[in-house]
Amino acid sequence: MSFDLDAFCTGLTAASSSSEQAVCALQTIVAGVSKTVGGIDAEGITAGVDTFFLIFAGALVFMMQAGFAMLCAGSVRQKNVKNIMLKNLLDACGGAIGFYTVGFGFAYGGDDTTDKTFIGNSYFALRDYTNYAGFFFQFAFAATAATIVAGTVAERCKMSAYLCYSLFLTGFVYPVVVRSVWSSNGFLSAFSADPFQGVGTVDFAGSGVVHMTGGLTALIAAIVLGPRKGRFYDEDGNPLETPASFPAHSVALQILGTFILWFGWYGFNPGSALKIANADSAATAALCAVTTTMAAAAGCVSAMFTDSIIDGMATGETTYDLTMAMNGCLAGLVAVTAGTSVVTPWAAIIIGVVGGWVYIGMSKLLIKLKIDDAVDAIPVHFANGFWGVLATGLFANGGLMATAGYNSEHEGWFYEWGSGSGDGSLLICQLACLAWIIGWVTTIMTPFFILLNMAGMFRVDPLEEEVGLDISHHRGSAYDLSGPSKDHVDELMEIRASKHGKVEVPKEVAQAADDAAEETA
Incomplete structure (x- = not known):
């Protein structure tokens, strides 16, 4: 019974x-x-669980700021560590101010109507808006988009320029992209009353909206700003036969940043379900956790071993590059972000594998074009953001789309092609989204950076760049590398010699003392 x-x-x-x-x-x-x-308020419990889930997920996304800071700090040279970490901190501050005052209103204002509009016109400074958990979650995404740019232009960008484009990106450029894809009033949104092509764009957690927008902004900034001194040209301006490499000053910080970012991605992707206290949202969030994991692992293995094979064929020696492994992992994470809720785990692995290859190809292309990206953010975020949006149009599963709240009548092109049905509507929407983001960001940010450069606000003085931005802009180096003075070392050795006979000064101590004496002189 x-x-x-x-x-x-x-x-x-x-x-x-x-x-x-x-x-x-x-x-x-x-x-x-x-x-x-x-007597128990189940509705209140449901709302509380959903609110907690969103705040917790937003906190994980915000934790990614620490990941970016550590990754960037480890990737640059020691003389610029303070500068890059301050920029990462100010990303969070500028993102909060810009997104609160106007950005959120441009993104979601006027969502109480069904009209498709280019930009929002309410909720500025959160006026008449009380879903604070929703705002907090969206702010964390906006700060992430701005932080992507920091690493690319590291070691040569002025602080004033950085503050200008950080506020401009989070306050205007990024919110317009958000509205077009995520707002119910967006012209490409899957959540509008009349979605484009009957389905709209599927970018669940922002491969295009967040990563591609930030990555393309970084690409434009790098082109206008130019490469670091000595990267592609000698002091006379002649091209180097082999581009100079600037080794990371701390691989330990790089790997720490990578793991923090991977950890934060479990807020980025599963958190984009926005709710957890119902069966469909819970299933979607759980799937996102798995696809996120598999794409990251696949991207790491794909990039590292592909690079090892290529290098081994060229040199006859097989080596394993940690930087390739780390960036391949991040590439896989970026690539799966768009379709994380609508692709199966096996498809996520394929997306991650291809993401590793996309990263390698774009990284080598940038060097060939003499575009200097200090941390390889453009291949990771722009190139794989592009691939992620496109891959969703190929691999989206109809059943999973229904669970995630999308129109399941139009699924990925591979599924439609395999069944001999469908019209490629989802793939068309994904391509339209890619064209829109490239067109919008390029049209707005290119003249913005050119004007900054013409005004002399973009690039630091060559001498300041050579000395390092920590000393020239931030009152000293990030690390205290001073050793004992030579006089003190000699005095200590004399005292010990008087008691125990002749004492040899350790080479490293003597060298440090000599260095200190030279600096004093």
Whole structure:
């Protein structure tokens, strides 16, 4: 005889035991039903669980700022560590101010109508908006988009220029892209009353909206700003036969930053379900956790071993590059972000593998074109953001799209091609999204950076660049590398010699003392 849980819960009273009430409340949450059961406010519990989930996911996304800071700090030379870390900190601050004052309103203002509009016109400074958890989550995304640019232009960009484009990006450029794809009023949105091509663009967590927007901004900035001194040209301006490499000053910080970013991605992708207290949202968030993991692992292995094979064929020696492994991992994460909720784990692996190859190809292309990206953010974010949006149009599964809240009648082109049905509507939407982001960001940010450069606000003085931005802009080096003075070392050795006979000065101590003496002189 089966047990009718619904009938049992309907018959509960305030006198029922607390355990019976708790069981029925949980059943109500799982079923997604909003009502009061036996004196327990199930609707309030559901809202509380969803709010906690969103705040927690937003905190994980915000934690990615620390990941970016560590990755960038480890990737640049020691003389520029303070500068890049301050820029990462100011990304969060500038992103908060810019997105709060106007950015969020441009992105989501006016969403109480069904009209498709280019830009929002309300909710500025959160006026008449009370979903604070939703704002916090979206702010964390905006700060991420701005931070992508920091690493690319590291070691040669003025602080004033950085503040200008950080505010401009989070306050205007990025919000317009957000509105077009994520707002119910966006012309490419899958959530509008009349979506483009009947399905709209599927960019679940922002391969295009966040990463491609930030990565393309970084590409434009790098082209206008120019390469670091000595990277591609000698002091006389002649091209180097082999581009100079500037080794990372701390691989330990790089790997720490990579792991923090991977960890934060579990807020980025599963958190984009926005809710957790119903069966479909819970299933979507769980799938996102798995596809995120598999794409990251596949991208890491793909990039590292592909690079090892290429290098081994060229040199006859097989080596394993940690930088390739780290950036391949991040490439896989960026690539799967668009379709993380609508692709199966095996498809996520394919997306990650190709993402590793995309990273290698774009990284080598930038060097060939003499475009200097200090941390390889353009191949990771722009190139793989592009691939991620495109891959969703190929691999999106109809059943998973329905669970995630999308129109399942139009699925990925590979599925449609395999079944001999469909019209490629989703793939068309994905291509339209790619064209729109490239067109919008290029049109707005290119003249912006050119004007900054013409005004002398973009690039630091060559001498300041040579000395390092920590000393020229931030009152000293990030590390205290001074050793004991030579006089003190000599005095110590004389005292010890008087007691124990001749004492040899350790080579490293003597060298440090000599260096200190030279600096004093």
